[in-house]
Amino acid sequence: MAIMSSVIARFFELPKSIPLLCSADDRFQINLSRRYRPAIVPLRLLLIGSCALLAMGICWNVRQAILTYQESLTLQAELDRVRQQDLDLIAEARHEGMDLSEEALKRLPSEVELANQLLEKRTFSWTKFLTELEQTIPSRLALSSVRLDQAGTMVRLMGTAMSLEDITAFTVRLQDHATFKDPILAQHRVGPNGLVEFDVTLQYRREGT
Known part of the structure; x- marks a missing residue:
């Protein structure tokens, strides 16, 4: 028992006899104070410039969005005004007995074309046409048929000739x-x-065409 107590006492006294391996000057130190680093200056300026450009881009996009919204409001107001004018015109036409339905508007181009053809036929001068045609007929040739299309511009001539x-x-x-x-x-x-029978087609240049 005395031997065991002696061994334990020596075990606790052993650390006291071991010298310190590291002095106070050899301890690990971290310097958290501010330090100027010239190599970081360009990166810092680049970051600041990028942030400034990003802010300018955001402001420009916001401004464009506001302008677009204002333009859309203006267009919507004009569209509403035109629609109201159309409704007023349709109501006035119905009051006057005019048909402005979708079916009537689809028939309108064909009716206008027919009216133009009738006007052209009324202004077409057969006397002038035949007089000018007679100037081109040789003495050994005779016409048996003269036909014009509805527009009065395409002519078909049929006749006979000696050769x-x-x-x-x-x-x-x-x-x-x-x-x-x-x-x-x-x-x-x-x-x-x-006799030689022939069929000739040609175009007629009317006055004003």
Whole structure:
């Protein structure tokens, strides 16, 4: 028992005899004081500039959004005004007995075209047309049919000639005339009587066209 007590006493006295390995000057230290670092200055300026540009971009986007919203309000007000004018016009037309329904508006272009064709036919001068056409007919050629389309610009001529050369001379005269253009010999054939039957189409230049 005395031996055990002696061993324990020596064990507790052992640390007191071991010298300190590290002095007070060799301890780990961290300096938390402010320190100037020149290498970080460009990065700091770049960060500040980026933040400034980002703030300017946000302000510009907000301004554009406000302007767009104001323009949309203006357009909506104009659209409402136009719609109201349309409603007033339809109401006035109905009061006057006019039909402005969707079906009537779809028929309007064809009716206008028909009216224009009727006006053109009323102003078309057959006397002037036949007089100018007669100036181009050779003596050895005779016309049997003269047809115009509804617009009065496309002409189809049918007739007979003594020879193919007479038909060629006829088309040349038509081409040289100031009123006619683009004569085309659609077909020709020799008839039972020996005359050459032909079919010519051309365009008629009316006054004002």
